[in-house]
Amino acid sequence: MRYLPLTETDRSEMLGVIGAKSVDELFRDVPERARLAGLVDLPRRQGEMEVDRALSKMAARNVSAGSVPFFVGAGAYRHHVPASVDHLIQRSEFLTSYTPYQPEITQGTLQYLFEFQTQVAMITGMDVANASMYDGSTGCGEAVLMAHRVTKRKKAVLSGTLHPQYAEVVKNLSDFADYELDVMPPALPGRPEDIAAHIADDTSCVVVQSPGFFGELVDLRPIAEAAHAKGALLIAVVPEIVSLGAVTPPGDMGADIVVGEGQSIGNGLNFGGPYVGLFATRQKFVRQMPGRLCGETVDADGKRGFVLTLSTREQHIRREKATSNICTNSGLCCLAFTIHMSLLGEEGYKRLARINHAAAVDLAERLSKVPGVEILNRAFFNEFTMRLPGSAADVVDALADKGVLGGVPVSRLLPGAGFDDLLIVASTEVNTDADRAAFAAALVEVL
Amino acid sequence: MSGMNKQGRPTSIAVGGSAARETFTGNRALQLEEALVFELDNPGACGVDLDEPTPFTARLGGFERQGRIGLPSVSEPEIVRHYVRLSAKNYSIDAGLYPLGSCTMKHNPRLNEKMARLPGIGDIHPLQPMKTVQGALELMDTLAHWLKELTGMPAVALSPKAGAHGELCGMMAIRAALIARGEDEARSRVLVPESAHGTNPATAALLGYKVESIPVTTEGRVDLAAFKATLGPDVAAIMLTNPNTCGLFERDIIDIADAVHEAGAYFYCDGANFNAIVGRVRPGDLGIDAMHINLHKTFSTPHGGGGPGAGPVVFSAALAPFAPRPYVVHGADGFRLVETAEDAKADGTTPFGRMTAFHGQMGMFVRALAYMMSHGSDGLRQVAEDAVLNANYVLASLKDDLSAPFEGPCMHEALFDDRFLKGTGVETLDFAKAMIDEGYHPMTMYFPLVVHGALLIEPTETESKQAVDLFIATLKDLARAAKSNDKERFTGAPYLSPRRRLDETAAARSPVLRWAPPAPKQAAE
Structure with a gap:
């Protein structure tokens, strides 16, 4: 087997040193009835060519986003990732190293984590950020737990702007950890929520997403004021992180914790994962933060270096008293984010955001001219919701048959909730004018 | 400015322990000092070419960002050099033996990387119409089949994002089962051996359980007598690592499982060390109810400097009905994801909820499957x-x-x-x-x-x-x-x-x- 270097000669020599007659002897502590005599019922080994062929065949059964006019968003977005990003993250020294527990020989990882934390803090307008979470949705759950620790309260209010699957993740965690939730109904654009009315003296935090699930931008300032007046925190969720190149960051609107999905920068769609959760907060809450943190220090020669720090919050030290059970972060996806963001820089990031906004505005204009289509949003970034004359799921199906991946029917995430005629569509820099024209033309045909 | 203008001056090993000569740059041949990317800022430079959009009327509703963010401006060659230099400061399994116990730093085959980058895998959206991702769903279904066969367990949840997330998933299923039995209130204790990974007690505590430590014998294994004495009608579960963190197989594991089940509790196994027994021992034959599998350990997906991982959880028949959404089913018209509570109801299952948005770490699934298929039953x-x-x-x-x-x-x-x-x-x-x-x-x-x-x-x-x-x-x-x-x-x-x-x-x-x-x-x- 090509990945196994030991030869039969090696094995018998090693058994000799150990003083065992056979490998079976080394498994003698396994209860006899649990030792498998033969092979499990699975195919035998295969060469690289055969595995490549089998998996390529599966891959070929999928319609890849780059092969068609593509407008699917709702929490994951297709952007152009510069070629150098994927090349650099595949360097062995990044790809095949472990968590940087030995800082003397992992300064590469530690320094990019420090750069990542700085970039995330800068774009969200917050003081500090951690070295990432699994993804936006799990980061959102952790943010609610953190708010409970900070406020010593147990009840969170979830705005109807929140992605339904994010809301489910928070609900799942809250249910099992015995915390309370006030889940507001889905907030369609044009129908502002009265979140303040839901904030009570026992509210720990309000969770608001902007751009919201339906694409609408939300004014966080009055919500922050209402929350702070009651001693509660505002958690702002940003699933499309490119938006912050164009939109006022949550940190400037009073957010106490910002959770983001960083997939859009540096990371592909990957059918939903791995992604990279962004997590930022105010300096005063840093010791209540979950996840890994990288900090600056000096070495024995006085040279600047970086280490994992404040680990007394973490499970490997604190065990059952830790702030979170989290062990892993999303290292390589952070690196992709950091490199892409470094390539973009100040001007590139802002321009990328403007291009995205322009693309969505153009798409909205084109689609609003399709008979029977109503665009619901007033203020949006690169994604919006439209009402169709019939079932959005059927329309998306028919569009797919015409070679257009035309968005996410709301009913896929919120079935049976009376939203069957709503379709969420996104347009980014990868869409050409021709793509948007093809979408509009196909929509006319299928309606 | 120490370190400058000292060319050629030898420095003894004893002084400060520095074995090398000082250099003007602070570099030491291939060891290159590197500033932070922010310190490379050169306003006017940029690492991408993006054209300004043609003028249009913005619809941001007055939320336009004002002022500078502070991101540096750097060209592509400088960015490439910066991160290549950083990479040279890392140790890696590709460069040498990486003997971290409990971490399973094994070779990461590059075929896996190639497969993960196929457009039909890396460039598909989790919410595309299911008829356009039949191959992806087949891949998930195939991975699930391999994991079930290798563990001898009837069900698997693929979605947990890492090992600790898998632990959380497994313990949630246990609690859901206890709720269904009407015994949630009564069972408040979780038993964890002293030798356990820190994530075990942290996970149990997150779910509100009282964590109790089980002593380990002088032989490095769970003290069976002490363990049995601790068991009672108020115990929800035991969390045990096997092989354990001392690198030993728990000889009494079947007795432990029997005792746990007799007491009406569940057996969670931390599968971090599955690499020791894959293909030789099936956890299902040991009486385990739930176990997470670190795809980044046993199944060779790269650690990436601390993630991303993937932590699918296998379940016994007793816990299978509570496995979370989403999951893949195979029907008359191909593969389908059961995603929402409504879908599950129609499918006749009772998942406890959802661990994450979307469907899990697809990029890790394909790598792990490529590894499994390469080895096969004999190779594993x-x-x-x-x-x-x-x-x-x-x-x-x-x-x-x-x-x-x-x-x-x-x-x-x-x-x-x-x-x-x-x-x-x-x-x-x-x-x-x-x-x-x-x-x-x-x-x-x-x-x-x-x-x-x-x-x-x-x-x-x-x-x-x-x-x-x-x-x-x-x-x-x-x-x-x-x-x-x-x-x-x-x-x-x-x-x-x-x-x-x-x-x-x-x-x-x-x-x-x-x-x-x-x-x-x-x-x-």
């Missing part, structure tokens, strides 16, 4: 055998030079304690740091906690005998040096790495967690 069995053989070879070769707290055979990792360092003035940490100068990543230190000054070595099956022999010879030499009073080789180590020991205390005392621009200079006087 060989994986366990060679992993165990390499570890026992290390144990047998070093037990007289280092000190081993428990009798072998071990499983996939060899545990040593610090008795061999007694009286030398060298501690476990120093010993490990000296390994860095010899070109090795240290083993896991001070874990498990049940052994004093623990050194836990996991060579994995992808190391050749030649590589393991050199590693053994190196540790023998270090042990000899420690015992013969060559203290300086250890207490100041490492001397030769890109950075020497870092001041972690200072880092924690006044944390600097982000770069800030230097304060503006005072106006010239």
